[in-house]
Amino acid sequence: GAGVSQSPSNKVTEKGKDVELRCDPISGHTALYWYRQSLGQGLEFLIYFQGNSAPDKSGLPSDRFSAERTGGSVSTLTIQRTQQEDSAVYLCASSIRQGAHTEAFFGQGTRLTVV
């Protein structure tokens, strides 16, 4: 597609339920990132995928969070047993390669509300 696509755009879930958030990166982009933007906060790095390398999971806040990237393209972020503090906008970004100078393109995000 023309840009990074995320779905759903909005998700309301009950506390304790599992949710899956999807990201379709720009075709040909080998690097994919997940960030979290909480109300009044900056962007918090969650996880990073680069090609077929093992992902960098250093930003995941707890073991309830996991992510996978199938076939080097689509990624799914899963949050198990959701808590109210998980409410945030989850942003996905992709870039053509990993590197300090490389521009990352962001999706519009998934707004998650845990009630």
Place this chain on the structure above:
Amino acid sequence: GNSVTQMEGPVTLSEEAFLTINCTYTATGYPSLFWYVQYPGEGLQLLLKATKADDKGSNKGFEATYRKETTSFHLEKGSVQVSDSAVYFCALSSGSARQLTFGSGTQLTVLP
């Protein structure tokens, strides 16, 4: 580790006013510096970037100069428009880290 500190908002200006949003950073190595903008209801977009000391990034009338001696990357625009109302994020990426490190964002509102 890497960190970015930017001016807290919100900032409210009248149309055609001068804008400065301060950004300072701490980083290992020689980072690249970015300004991203998030317009209402839209995703983050790259506004401008600079990859080495003394570089000036510019786009849509906005400018920022990479100052290594003061570890700063302040965003400026000489004459803001209502359409510039958005949240602005300063960010950096260094060779030792794969992800962007963001500041907390500055909400800008421009009044007609």
